Amino acid sequence: MLYGDRKTKAARRWAMVGGGRGSQIGYVHRCAALRDRHFDLVAGAFDLDPARGRAFGADLGLDPARCHADWRSLFADEARRPDGIDAVSIATPNNTHYEITRAALEHGLHVICEKPLCFTVAEAEDLQRLAEEQGRIVGVTYGYSGHQVLEHARELVAAGELGEIRLVNLQFAHGFHNTAVELENPAARWRVDPRFAGPSYVLGDLGTHPLYIAGMIAPRLKIRRLLCARQSFVASRAPLEDNAVTLMEYDNGAFGTAWCSAVNAGAMHGQKVRIVGERASLEWWDERPNQLSWEVQGEPTKILERGMAYLHPAALADDRIGTGHPEGLFEAWANLYDRFALAMEAGDEGRPAPVHYPGIAAGVEGVRWVAACVRSADQGGVWVDYR
Structure with missing residues (x-):
């Protein structure tokens, strides 16, 4: 703790x-x-x-x-x-x-x-x-990615508890930009302007979050190729998308989907990560960030709670308050800054970082994924090699 x-x-x-x-x-x-x-x-x-x-x-x-x-x-x-x-x-x-x-x-x-x-x-x-x-x-x-139950998910995968991973379902689909809110909201305006946002809107702004989390939980999975279709339902946002669906094939034969949207009307935040193995599945939803759903075939679903002694020590190490109290976004970010500080000190001293954290390689991966999605979508939604 x-x-x-x-x-x-x-x-x-x-x-x-x-x-x-x-x-x-x-x-x-x-x-x-x-x-x-x-x-x-x-x-x-x-x-x-x-x-x-x-x-x-x-x-x-x-x-x-x-x-x-x-x-x-x-x-x-x-x-x-x-x-x-x-x-x-x-x-x-x-x-x-x-x-x-x-x-x-x-x-x-x-x-x-x-x-x-x-x-x-x-x-x-x-x-x-x-x-x-x-x-x-x-x-x-x-x-x-700083929410502590995700560390337990990472350890379940590392221990082979899911078996061979077959499916990765990613989602970050909220509804707060289902109309042209950028006309009145400066904070939203630059996000839909290619001069400031770059080649995408929801793929880069939203989709890279669950993409990183999935990679953190299951780091051995590598994307082999992908196919993306993207839409601008609010027409003035074109060429940037406010909705996109991406299909992904991984090098172990697993299959993935990613739905990124700002026009999922009625949805609050809508970020979910579900990883399905041959024996069990896990799911995390950021609107209930203190819980991890653990589903073993043939057994009742278990909802694992933040801070409980049955979690892996790596998850408990990020605990900031006793069991039962909800932790949220500020704690998750603080956990991230804690890791950044430890990595910086190790780097100054010529040591490997003692913790995992979203570093430069994660940044490169996010840019690579967005670029591949845009390339696929702009060619009419075709399969493209990832690397």
Whole structure:
């Protein structure tokens, strides 16, 4: 169980790019990073408007001199300080991720970046090469993967409890954009604009979350080829999709589906991961994140609860409050930032990371999956080789 005692030797001198006033995800980043005292927020470039960004930084209690006009001045000025930052989180629109992440790595910083990591596989692989050359950690915020029952699911697969995996069913299908909400909502507007969002909307924004979770639970499964069809039911969003269905063949013969949608009218969040083996199945639904459904053929379904002693020690290690109390998104993100901090410290000391976490390889994989889905869909929904 986690009790808030810091597991690293010292707090990181940490900054944010983006995530300013009115940013819901910026608040999530800060709550997660500061939870276990692994990170100390000392600087930032929080807004495209320098004055508004400085005012927000001051409201956070930062030194006004370290509330920078933009990310370029943030990196340059902090590099000249003996107490300058050594890690940065990037919470900006998708079209900026590659340039800012690359600059951060060139300044020797560890990076935590929103997904998707960038637009193209070539850009993602370039960041991977640079991160390895610099010996820096790049974490990607697949925040839902921090829910502790997913660690138990991972251990069930590793122990062979499901038998050979046959089916992988992924879903992230909500209904909150079933109309053109972007006409009135700036936070939604950039997500459906290819200049800022990149080559996809729901595939990249939603689908990469359950894709990463499935890969975390069953890391030996590798996609061999896929077929994707995508639609723009709100016509003004074209060429970006607000609904997509992807079929996937894995190298062990397993078959997968992924439904990504922002027009699933009436649905709240709709993210589910179901993995079916020859003997048993498991399912996780992020609207009930503290439970894992465990279904053995011929036996009653079991609902495994967060925090219970019957869970694997790897799941209990992420526990933050006693059994029966519900944990949620903020705890999941805090678990992720805890792992990022441990990986950064290990990297600084030349050691392998002592924990698994969504790193640069996960970021590359997400970009590769979106690119393959778009390629398939734009050719009329044909099977395409994945690698």
